[in-house]
Amino acid sequence: MITIQSTEALFICLLLTVVLALCIGLFVSAKGDLRRMDNYCQNRFASVEAKSAESELRFNVLESQMGELGQQLKLIDQAVLRPAHAVLPLGIGPSQGKRTAIIRLAQRGERTDNIARTVGMPTNEVDLLLKVHRAVSSGT
DSSP states (O other): OOOOOHHHHHHHHHHHHHHHHHHHHHHHHHHHHHHHHHHHHHHHHHHHHHHHHHHHHHHHHHHHHHHHHHHHHHHHHHHHHSOGGGTSOTTSSSOHHHHHHHHHHHHTTOOHHHHHHHHTOOHHHHHHHHHHHHHHHHTO
């Protein structure tokens, strides 16, 4: 049978006490690290949530601006695609092809006398057609 002397028993108890104290110290240290990490993660999460909300707000603003631009584009398309025969009824004045050519040349910035020479019409008729077209296009 093995007998343990009192000094050996005391030494073993002391050693176990030191090991237990070290374990408790490591546990407390790990617990502190976990709390710090939890606080850090919560702060980061709050920051990400704030940035996400800001991004969502910006997205909504951009989406509404795109809708407005879409409406403006539709109005522009309607204005551009408005047929030239709406300026004058058919059978009166120049043909539809000439009216279209006159309007396109004017939109390109050609002078009235050059347009008249190009389509073979008097300058005053070209002027009148362009004035009527502008009045109809502007809605007056």
